[in-house]
Amino acid sequence: MIDQPAGGLDIRGGDVPFASMGDLGLDKRKVTQCALSRICGVCGDSLARPVAFLGSEDEAERNEFHFPPTHRACAEAAIEVWGSRSASLGHASQPSSWALVTTSGFEFVRPTAEWVDRRPVFAPNSVIEDVRLPAS
Numbered sequence: 265m266i267d268q269p270a271g272g273l274d275i276r277g278g279d280v281p282f283a284s285m286g287d288l289g290l291d292k293r294k295v296t297q298c299a300l301s302r303i304c305g306v307c308g309d310s311l312a313r314p315v316a317f318l319g320s321e322d323e324a325e326r327n328e329f330h331f332p333p334t335h336r337a338c339a340e341a342a343i344e345v346w347g348s349r350s351a352s353l354g355h356a357s358q359p360s361s362w363a364l365v366t367t368s369g370f371e372f373v374r375p376t377a378e379w380v381d382r383r384p385v386f387a388p389n390s391v392i393e394d395v396r397l398p399a400s
């Protein structure tokens with residue numbers, strides 16, 4: 265049983281995640297807004313601790329995520345509904361396996377001119393839970 269996302273957007277009903285422009289990828293302005301205002305990248309509602317991050321297995325292993333923090337139920341819903349259209353979650357191709365990490369806090373790292381990949385990075389600072397969800 266998976267909870268419904270908490271916020272105003274109906275992801276299971278087909279709404280595009282808050283921080284996403286659908287097949288065009290992530291909305292940089294909203295990614296930053298999520299980071300600074302601590303709002304969920306999926307439903308757009310306020311976050312409490314712990315927060316969840318969704319991403320590829322590689323991102324989880326590097327501890328560097330690109331999709332902003334979410335509610336845990338929102339992360340599950342986003343992977344379930346949008347996982348096969350992964351551009352909407354900031355991935356050019358669908359990861360072989362999705363990672364869902366929960367944490368009580370994170371660093372928001374803004375790109376510098378030296379970075380090849382100019383997307384900001386979210387680094388969970390104490391991982392509570394790290395699960396893998398098979399790609400659908």
Ligand SMILES: [Zn+2]
Pocket residue numbers: 269270271304305306307308309334335338
């Ligand atoms: Zn949410």
